[in-house]
Amino acid sequence: MNVVDSSAWLSYFADDANATIFSRPIEEVEKLLIPSITITEVFKCILRQCGEDVALEIIAHMEQGQVIPLDSSLAINAAQYGVDLKLPLVDSIIYATAQKFNATLWTQDIDFKSLEGVKYFPKQKA
Secondary structure (H helix, E strand, C coil), X not given: CEEECHXXXXXXXXXXXXXXXXXXXXXXXXXXXXXXXXXXXXXXXXXXXXXXXXXXXHHHHHCCCEEEXXXXXXXXXXXXXXXXXXXXHHHHHHHHHHHHCCCEEEECCHHXXXXXXXXXXXXXXX
């Protein structure tokens, strides 16, 4: 199973230098888990840059994977990861989701770089 961080989704949709790297886990929708907080982050960013119609199209694409809601158990695990690993709130929720489902987390966010179960790719300049 795969979880794709918001930064990687944005890279994919922008078709930037790392887009190809993230295309495999994103396009394997049968193995794709989407933390609900990722939808929030991606929608907000695209809404700001491109408007509501484009943002809604992108979210529809994301929802082809299995959306994982933030329930109390996942929230508690995320809080623990946040404290133990010094992760920001959103990152701790995304990481907790990947850990709960024993999924690989794909990202270009340096906060995840050295964590177990993460495939980190530094942002590339165009």
